[in-house]
Amino acid sequence: MDNAKYEAMLKVAITEARIGLAEGGIPIGAAMFDRDGKLLASGRNRRVQQDDPSIHGETDAFRRAGRQRSYRDITMVTTLAPCWYCTGLIRQFGIRTVVVGESRTFTGGIDSLRELGVTVVDLDSEICRDLLAQFIAAKPEVWNEDIGVDA
Amino acid sequence: MDNAKYEAMLKVAITEARIGLAEGGIPIGAAMFDRDGKLLASGRNRRVQQDDPSIHGETDAFRRAGRQRSYRDITMVTTLAPCWYCTGLIRQFGIRTVVVGESRTFTGGIDSLRELGVTVVDLDSEICRDLLAQFIAAKPEVWNEDIGVDA
Numbered sequence: 006m007d008n009a010k011y012e013a014m015l016k017v018a019i020t021e022a023r024i025g026l027a028e029g030g031i032p033i034g035a036a037m038f039d040r041d042g043k044l045l046a047s048g049r050n051r052r053v054q055q056d057d058p059s060i061h062g063e064t065d066a067f068r069r070a071g072r073q074r075s076y077r078d079i080t081m082v083t084t085l086a087p088c089w090y091c092t093g094l095i096r097q098f099g100i101r102t103v104v105v106g107e108s109r110t111f112t113g114g115i116d117s118l119r120e121l122g123v124t125v126v127d128l129d130s131e132i133c134r135d136l137l138a139q140f141i142a143a144k145p146e147v148w149n150e151d152i153g154v155d156a
Numbered sequence: 157m158d159n160a161k162y163e164a165m166l167k168v169a170i171t172e173a174r175i176g177l178a179e180g181g182i183p184i185g186a187a188m189f190d191r192d193g194k195l196l197a198s199g200r201n202r203r204v205q206q207d208d209p210s211i212h213g214e215t216d217a218f219r220r221a222g223r224q225r226s227y228r229d230i231t232m233v234t235t236l237a238p239c240w241y242c243t244g245l246i247r248q249f250g251i252r253t254v255v256v257g258e259s260r261t262f263t264g265g266i267d268s269l270r271e272l273g274v275t276v277v278d279l280d281s282e283i284c285r286d287l288l289a290q291f292i293a294a295k296p297e298v299w300n301e302d303i304g305v306d307a
Contacts, residue, residue, distance in 0.1 A: 059218050
């Protein structure tokens with residue numbers, strides 16, 4: 006698949022990230038697409054909004070997509086490289102294509118996914134980097150909490 | 157800490173697993189305890205009950221424990237060795253002690269946790285094995301769905 010297709014998918018995740026930022030939350034969004042490129046579900050980090058540390062962008066999209074018998078042909082798109090928690094989700098459920106908006110702010114587990122044979126497309130999006138940088142500069146303690154960095 | 161203490165913690169997770177089974181769900185439970193051994197939260201797999209694939213025992217307990225500034229001194233107890241999704245959760249948030257009821261049915265990521273320096277105590281509980289074996293025999297397709305094994 007060409008990058009234009011992936012960029013279009015990323016826009017859905019970016020929209021979620023922006024909604025999250027407007028809500029006062031951590032601006033990370035995600036979306037899942039089926040084999041035909043149809044949107045299954047999108048989601049965003051809701052740690053702040055719902056006081057729920059388990060809701061990362063990827064896990065929110067995953068939950069909203071509902072039960073699936075197979076993830077083999079599903080593409081997970083996220084504005085930021087998945088942390089180990091979300092990397093584990095991708096690994097356990099056998100998602101084979103992951104599109105990340107950027108991995109400069111946070112690398113997460115993308116190298117390990119590549120080693121496992123997962124296709125990881127990194128779009129190195131300035132929009133994604135700027136959105137998150139804005140939040141981290143304003144609320145570094147919430148960002149650190151979200152990635153499990155001790156105070 | 158001696159195993160009697162861990163066995164007592166495991167009982168909380170087993171109670172959750174039994175509730176899950178009675179609800180028609182996958183009987184896997186978990187519980188989180190603070191440094192003084194005080195229960196923070198318990199949870200159970202709710203894939204079937206809530207049609208939510210994101211709720212494993214560990215992620216349910218994690219969510220119910222609410223936002224924590226540090227997981228360094230928290231013990232995660234689960235009736236079954238954590239899958240890669242829950243292994244990733246433990247890794248990302250820096251939980252350093254994990255007690256598993258058993259790892260024969262499913263090994264998950266406990267070896268990788270040990271390599272990362274996490275203390276993993278395996279109580280090899282027959283109760284935990286029997287609870288899950290009962291479910292898997294009755295509904296193998298739901299079990300496979302829960303661990304991402306394609307049909």
